[in-house]
Amino acid sequence: MTTRDLQIKRLNSPGPISDAFLQSRAFLKIIIGPVGSAKTITALRALRKVGQKQGGEKDAQGVYRRKARVGVIRETYPNIEKNTLPSWFDIHPEAHGKFTWKAPYTHKLVLILGVDPQTGKPNDVCDFEIEFRAIGDRSVEEACRGWQVCAVMVDEADLQPPDLLAFLSGRVGRGGTDTSKMVDPxxxxxxxxxxxxxxxxxxxxxxxxxxxxxxxxLELLGDRPLMEVFVQPGGRQPDAENLHNLPKGYYQVQAALNKSRPDYVARMIDNKPVPMRHGQPVNPQFDYQDHVRPLEWDKQSMLIIGMDQGLNAAATFCQRTPEGGLRTLREAVLFSENGTLAKVGGKAFGQFVRYVLNENFPDVHPEYVRVVCDPAAWKAQDNADENMDWVRQVRKALGLWLNKAKSNSPSLRNGAIWQALDERGGYAVDPKCKHLIKGHLGGYRYMKGDMKDGETRGHLRIADTAYTHICDAEQYAALEGDHIITDLRGLPQFDPSKFVVESDFDIFTGA
Known part of the structure; x- marks a missing residue:
C-alpha cells in the first residue's frame, strides 16, 4: 500500500464545543445537543480517535502497528441502520475495509496514521474494528456479555436503560490482546x-x-477526569454549531412546524431540559443555561434562609447581590432511602438545616444570617403532633431565631421570583440545588384542568408536588431585600433624602 492508494476525506468542525468534546480525555464524556448539531458524528469521531491512540509495536516490516476494537450500542438494529450507520459511513464509507451486515454489525479497517516521507509507504497503522450492537429485548448484561473494547459509544443514551453504564464500565479497557498498551479507554x-x-x-x-x-x-485514571459534559448551544442561538452544514433556516422552520409542541422545541431545537409535562410550569422564564452556574458565598452579605414548614419541610440558602439580584446557593431537602421526600419533625429538620449551614457556610456570624419561614408555621397546625410547636422545635435545633416571612400571598411570592428571572443577571442558582432546579424546570407547576374536548389547560392553582416545598422556601427568601414588596405591589419607593418635615419646632433651642 502506498499514498496513491489512500482516500483522504476531510471532516469540518461543527464548532468549539464539539472540538473540546473531541479532545477530552475523560473516562466518561457526554455531548448533548439539538438535532442536526453533528453530535453523533462527533461522538463517532471521538471513538475512532481513542482507537488511533492505542499503543502498538513494530512488525517484521518495521511498521508500527496498533490494534483497537471499539463498540457502539443503542436500543435496536433498525435505529442503528437508520440513524447511526449513516453518520459512520460519512466518516468511513461501507466500501472501505470489510463491513459485515450480520448482527452484531462489524466494520474492519486499516487506518493509516503515518507515512514514510522517503518511500511513501505507511509506517504507522491501526488495525481498527468497530462493532455495532443493539440491546433489543435482551437484558443489558446479555447485550454487553463478552465485549472487550477500548472504548464504547452509547448513541441516544437517554433512550437506553440506566444500568447500561454500570455494565459498560467493566467492559471498557479490555480490548486488544495486550492491555498494557491500552491508552485512555x-x-x-x-x-x-x-x-x-x-x-x-x-x-x-x-x-x-x-x-x-x-x-x-480514580487511581487508575491518574491525571484524567472521571467525567466531562459538553452542552452545545441551542439551534437558534447565535453560536449554534454545525449551521454551515445545514440548510438555511433549518431550526426556524422546525420550530414553526412544531409550534404546538413546546416541549419538543425546547429539547430538540433549543437544547433545554424540560420535565415530562403534566401541567404548565409556574416559572416558564427559567432557563438552565442562563440561570444555573456555580456561585460563591459573599461573607459580607446577609445569608437568607427561606423555609417552608411541614412534614416535608425544605429550606434554601440565598443572598442578594448589591444590585438586588437573587442568588440561591444551597438547598436543604431530606430524602428517604427510596428517593421520595422524607417526613420529619421540626427537631430533625432544624438539625439538618444546621448541618447544611455548617458544611457550606462555616464560621458565618449569626448577625449575618436571617431565617424566614412560612407565616402559617406559627399556627402550629401542619405537624404530626399538634401539641408540639414546629417553630420552637426548629429554632432550638437550629440555634437561630425564626422570623415570619413578609407575606404568604402566592402572587407576591411568585412575583419575587419572576421579577428576578425577568431581569438580566437578576437570578442564579448553584448546580448543587438539584431539587430546586427540577422544580423550576417544571416540577413546580399548575394543576391541570380538564376541558370539554378532552384536552387540558393550565390551572391557576399550583399542584402539590414533591417540588412545591423547596420552591415555596425560596420564595419566602426572595421576599427579603430592599423595595421587594413595594415594587411587587406597585408602590413608590421611599427615598429618605426627599423626606421633609414641616414644623415650627427648633431643634437647637428645643422650642
Missing amino acids: QIILSLNMPYTDNWVYELAMEGDIKELETPEL
Whole structure:
C-alpha cells in the first residue's frame, strides 16, 4: 500500500464545543445537543480517535502497528441502520475495509496514521474494528456479555436503560490482546437534551457519579477526569454549531412546524431540559443555561434562609447581590432511602438545616444570617403532633431565631421570583440545588384542568408536588431585600433624602 492508494476525506468542525468534546480525555464524556448539531458524528469521531491512540509495536516490516476494537450500542438494529450507520459511513464509507451486515454489525479497517516521507509507504497503522450492537429485548448484561473494547459509544443514551453504564464500565479497557498498551479507554455518550427525570439528566446535568467514583478507578485514571459534559448551544442561538452544514433556516422552520409542541422545541431545537409535562410550569422564564452556574458565598452579605414548614419541610440558602439580584446557593431537602421526600419533625429538620449551614457556610456570624419561614408555621397546625410547636422545635435545633416571612400571598411570592428571572443577571442558582432546579424546570407547576374536548389547560392553582416545598422556601427568601414588596405591589419607593418635615419646632433651642 502506498499514498496513491489512500482516500483522504476531510471532516469540518461543527464548532468549539464539539472540538473540546473531541479532545477530552475523560473516562466518561457526554455531548448533548439539538438535532442536526453533528453530535453523533462527533461522538463517532471521538471513538475512532481513542482507537488511533492505542499503543502498538513494530512488525517484521518495521511498521508500527496498533490494534483497537471499539463498540457502539443503542436500543435496536433498525435505529442503528437508520440513524447511526449513516453518520459512520460519512466518516468511513461501507466500501472501505470489510463491513459485515450480520448482527452484531462489524466494520474492519486499516487506518493509516503515518507515512514514510522517503518511500511513501505507511509506517504507522491501526488495525481498527468497530462493532455495532443493539440491546433489543435482551437484558443489558446479555447485550454487553463478552465485549472487550477500548472504548464504547452509547448513541441516544437517554433512550437506553440506566444500568447500561454500570455494565459498560467493566467492559471498557479490555480490548486488544495486550492491555498494557491500552491508552485512555473511554465511555462516550451522545444524546439530545434529556427530560429532567431521565437517568442521563441526573448523571450529566447534576453530576451524579457516585457509583463510578471508586478509589480503584480514580487511581487508575491518574491525571484524567472521571467525567466531562459538553452542552452545545441551542439551534437558534447565535453560536449554534454545525449551521454551515445545514440548510438555511433549518431550526426556524422546525420550530414553526412544531409550534404546538413546546416541549419538543425546547429539547430538540433549543437544547433545554424540560420535565415530562403534566401541567404548565409556574416559572416558564427559567432557563438552565442562563440561570444555573456555580456561585460563591459573599461573607459580607446577609445569608437568607427561606423555609417552608411541614412534614416535608425544605429550606434554601440565598443572598442578594448589591444590585438586588437573587442568588440561591444551597438547598436543604431530606430524602428517604427510596428517593421520595422524607417526613420529619421540626427537631430533625432544624438539625439538618444546621448541618447544611455548617458544611457550606462555616464560621458565618449569626448577625449575618436571617431565617424566614412560612407565616402559617406559627399556627402550629401542619405537624404530626399538634401539641408540639414546629417553630420552637426548629429554632432550638437550629440555634437561630425564626422570623415570619413578609407575606404568604402566592402572587407576591411568585412575583419575587419572576421579577428576578425577568431581569438580566437578576437570578442564579448553584448546580448543587438539584431539587430546586427540577422544580423550576417544571416540577413546580399548575394543576391541570380538564376541558370539554378532552384536552387540558393550565390551572391557576399550583399542584402539590414533591417540588412545591423547596420552591415555596425560596420564595419566602426572595421576599427579603430592599423595595421587594413595594415594587411587587406597585408602590413608590421611599427615598429618605426627599423626606421633609414641616414644623415650627427648633431643634437647637428645643422650642
